[in-house]
Amino acid sequence: MKTIEKSADILIVGGGAAGCFAAITLAKAHPDLSVLLLEKAGLKRSGCLAAGVNALNAYITPGHVSQDYVNYAARDAAGIVREDLLLQMSEGLNAVTQDMEKLGLVILKDKAGNYVSRGWRNLKINGENIKPLLAKAVRQGKNVEVLEHVNVVDLLQDAAGHAAGAWGIALREEAAVYARAKAVICATGGAAGLYRPNHPGEARHTMWYPPFNTGAGYALGLRAGAEMTSFEMRFIALRCKDTIAPTGTLAQGVGAAQVNARGEKYQAKYGNTTSERLYAVVSENLAGRGPCYLETQGISEEAETSLEKAYLNMAPAQTMKWRETGLGPRTANVEVEGTEPYVVGGHTASGYWVDKERQTTVPGLFAAGDVAGGCPQKYVTGAFVEGKIAAEGAAKYVRQAAHIADAAQAVPVQTPAALAASVAELLTPPGAPPLFTVDALEEAMQQVMDEYAGGIATAYRYTERQLALADKHIARITRLAAQLRAQDTYGLLKIFELRERLLVCRVLIAHLLARKETRWHSFAENLDHPHQDAAFAKYVNSRLHDGRVEIILRDLVNRSNQVKEAAQ
Amino acid sequence: MSIRIESAKCVGCGRCTDVCPGNLLFLQQRKAVIRDSRDCWGCTACVKECPQDAICFTLEATLGGAGGRLYAQDSAATLTWVLRLADGAEQRITVNKQQANAY
Numbered sequence: 001m002k003t004i005e006k007s008a009d010i011l012i013v014g015g016g017a018a019g020c021f022a023a024i025t026l027a028k029a030h031p032d033l034s035v036l037l038l039e040k041a042g043l044k045r046s047g048c049l050a051a052g053v054n055a056l057n058a059y060i061t062p063g064h065v066s067q068d069y070v071n072y073a074a075r076d077a078a079g080i081v082r083e084d085l086l087l088q089m090s091e092g093l094n095a096v097t098q099d100m101e102k103l104g105l106v107i108l109k110d111k112a113g114n115y116v117s118r119g120w121r122n123l124k125i126n127g128e129n130i131k132p133l134l135a136k137a138v139r140q141g142k143n144v145e146v147l148e149h150v151n152v153v154d155l156l157q158d159a160a161g162h163a164a165g166a167w168g169i170a171l172r173e174e175a176a177v178y179a180r181a182k183a184v185i186c187a188t189g190g191a192a193g194l195y196r197p198n199h200p201g202e203a204r205h206t207m208w209y210p211p212f213n214t215g216a217g218y219a220l221g222l223r224a225g226a227e228m229t230s231f232e233m234r235f236i237a238l239r240c241k242d243t244i245a246p247t248g249t250l251a252q253g254v255g256a257a258q259v260n261a262r263g264e265k266y267q268a269k270y271g272n273t274t275s276e277r278l279y280a281v282v283s284e285n286l287a288g289r290g291p292c293y294l295e296t297q298g299i300s301e302e303a304e305t306s307l308e309k310a311y312l313n314m315a316p317a318q319t320m321k322w323r324e325t326g327l328g329p330r331t332a333n334v335e336v337e338g339t340e341p342y343v344v345g346g347h348t349a350s351g352y353w354v355d356k357e358r359q360t361t362v363p364g365l366f367a368a369g370d371v372a373g374g375c376p377q378k379y380v381t382g383a384f385v386e387g388k389i390a391a392e393g394a395a396k397y398v399r400q401a402a403h404i405a406d407a408a409q410a411v412p413v414q415t416p417a418a419l420a421a422s423v424a425e426l427l428t429p430p431g432a433p434p435l436f437t438v439d440a441l442e443e444a445m446q447q448v449m450d451e452y453a454g455g456i457a458t459a460y461r462y463t464e465r466q467l468a469l470a471d472k473h474i475a476r477i478t479r480l481a482a483q484l485r486a487q488d489t490y491g492l493l494k495i496f497e498l499r500e501r502l503l504v505c506r507v508l509i510a511h512l513l514a515r516k517e518t519r520w521h522s523f524a525e526n527l528d529h530p531h532q533d534a535a536f537a538k539y540v541n542s543r544l545h546d547g548r549v550e551i552i553l554r555d556l557v558n559r560s561n562q563v564k565e566a567a568q
Numbered sequence: 569m570s571i572r573i574e575s576a577k578c579v580g581c582g583r584c585t586d587v588c589p590g591n592l593l594f595l596q597q598r599k600a601v602i603r604d605s606r607d608c609w610g611c612t613a614c615v616k617e618c619p620q621d622a623i624c625f626t627l628e629a630t631l632g633g634a635g636g637r638l639y640a641q642d643s644a645a646t647l648t649w650v651l652r653l654a655d656g657a658e659q660r661i662t663v664n665k666q667q668a669n670a671y
């Protein structure tokens with residue numbers, strides 16, 4: 001297999017919401033720096049934004065201030081957030097919204113020209129083409145080179161541990177890619193496909209989070225020694241049954257309440273944070289009062305028509321279901337269910353432990369969007385803001401870091417030849433036909449996580465004994481995965497995806513074990529410790545050290561101790 | 569799997585293969601094929617991209633599907649969704665790209 005060698009000042013890994021915005025920022029503000037963007041799929045429709053989005057979920061509307069958003073997100077996460085990161089993110093939301101509008105995004109306005117909000121922090125848009133608009137803007141950047149269909153596998157580091165680039169595989173060229181850079185921005189999104197999905201089998205990938213965001217960014221960071229935070233704050237989405245289409249449009253949009261099979265509105269019993277809304281459905285089902293619905297029956301005909309279009313702009317399956325059954329939301333309430341758990345730092349706080357420039361604990365490695373931790377509820381606009389901050393941070397680093405001036409020092413330890421050899425080994429046909437396929441091991445992993453680490457099967461609950469079993473089985477599957485061999489680059493991709501998921505699972509289990517309390521129902525429901533414990537008003541952080549997962553408990557960064565801790 | 573490729577209509581332009589977020593589609597003897605049908609996310613990027621209506625979205629049987637096929641016709645100003653139900657009836661919904669969601 002041949003190797004394509006590249007070099008740039010700044011390498012962006014992943015061209016989704018955060019990666020595209022980082023590229024756009026560098027094109028505008030730092031045209032003298034060369035930028036290389038490596039994207040796993042095609043830029044036009046990759047990542048979370050592929051189908052379109054339904055609203056801008058994070059915006060500071062008139063009458064509100066950034067701190068309100070911080071307070072909201074902190075409350076939703078029961079305090080386990082980085083308030084410093086949240087505040088900085090919130091302060092940037094409105095500017096990126098205007099930038100996105102200039103790129104062509106249609107945002108609903110009233111007659112006076114003001115944005116029309118949904119609640120106090122959402123804007124109504126036509127988000128179907130948000131990704132094509134971003135892709136077009138990135139391609140206009142003169143200093144930005146984009147390589148598509150390149151799956152990044154690992155970071156390159158110099159002898160002192162600084163990020164020095166990344167390597168991956170070019171799916172269409174049957175080649176390895178070796179890209180050197182002075183700084184790297186990781187923007188690969190979160191991790192889906194860890195747990196058994198709602199519908200194994202033909203529809204196994206009908207899931208909320210993109211099944212192609214496999215946790216590559218977490219895995220490459222972990223292997224490079226980076227510190228991660230709050231993996232145990234899993235995200236489980238409450239979605240329309242079967243189609244896994246968003247529910248916010250019904251709940252916030254037309255104000256539909258949750259009702260159980262008896263028509264009772266039960267939400268008030270459980271509280272109204274994101275995890276409590278899910279826990280409410282789980283609990284009603286366990287109590288024999290399911291299924292649960294969003295009460296849409298009786299909405300106007302006009303509302304129904306608008307909903308049909310809104311769903312076509314982000315999740316066409318839902319509109320199709322309404323039409324196929326002849327039971328639109330006006331006629332029938334919409335049944336809801338919880339998805340399998342994900343690790344995703346754009347909704348909860350899981351991800352890289354970063355400073356205010358979004359630099360990770362690996363010097364020269366920056367993180368933005370769903371892969372970055374501490375800053376939940378950032379959604380698409382928050383991912384833009386973080387892309388922008390990381391771009392500025394990386395640019396500053398490239399201009400200032402002393403080791404970079406010394407070309408001899410900033411050389412990756414990993415040579416192109418060594419990488420080519422490691423890839424060649426994976427492509428060498430095994431002596432005997434292998435016992436297991438990637439698919440079989442993936443299924444085994446998902447089953448373990450489902451049964452022993454709080455998946456759908458156990459209504460998201462787990463005990464420490466179960467977690468210990470999960471850990472043992474993930475180690476077993478990891479050993480089996482080492483024997484997998486591929487025939488082509490797509491086969492390699494599948495092996496790398498499985499490996500990164502297994503590593504994320506392993507670290508996730510360690511995090512779940514470390515938080516000996518139940519701070520968030522369903523997201524981390526520890527049956528051995530069913531209540532919140534003030535002693536765990538801390539971040540659970542981790543890193544790989546000598547091949548072991550090391551857990552680090554850190555004090556909260558809140559308004560009183562922000563300055564002290566944020567520098568770490 | 570939630571898409572079906574209607575090979576007879578495919579002209580092998582390759583546009584769908586460029587946009588699939590999972591790199592699932594490729595050309596084989598100048599026709600689009602999917603690597604493993606179970607891996608489709610159902611994002612409909614390929615459905616919207618295909619100029620020949622050669623890819624449709626369908627709801628799997630396990631998702632309550634009733635046999636309909638959903639196609640998309642993209643133009644500069646509108647996106648028209650064409651739903652062919654199992655009984656052959658056709659329904660069309662046109663979304664104006666300049667119009668934001670009401671909800």
Ligand SMILES: Cc1cc2nc3c(=O)[nH]c(=O)nc-3n(C[C@H](O)[C@H](O)[C@H](O)COP(=O)(O)OP(=O)(O)OC[C@H]3O[C@@H](n4cnc5c(N)ncnc54)[C@H](O)[C@@H]3O)c2cc1C
Pocket residue numbers: 013014015016017018019038039040041046047048049052053054055056057058150151152153168187188189190208209210212213214216217346347368369370371378379380381383589
């Ligand atoms: C279905 C869905 C609907 C949503 N709806 C809304 C909404 O209505 N409003 C809202 O505000 N937010 C919404 N969100 C959230 C928002 O889309 C995300 O928070 C945001 O896109 C995160 O940006 P990101 O750049 O971190 O991840 P992504 O946008 O997913 O980008 C990650 C990119 O990295 C690439 N990548 C992954 N692995 C590799 C690798 N190994 N090598 C190279 N590239 C790689 C991926 O292909 C992808 O392009 C939604 C999310 C989902 C999943």
Ligand code: SF4
Pocket residue numbers: 571587588589590592593602607608609610611612613614615
């Ligand atoms: S619907 Fe999306 S995931 Fe499925 S084949 Fe088409 S582009 Fe790929």
Ligand code: SF4
Pocket residue numbers: 573577578579580581582583584585599600617618619620621622623
């Ligand atoms: S876009 Fe349509 S016509 Fe072109 S290759 Fe794909 S299926 Fe065939």
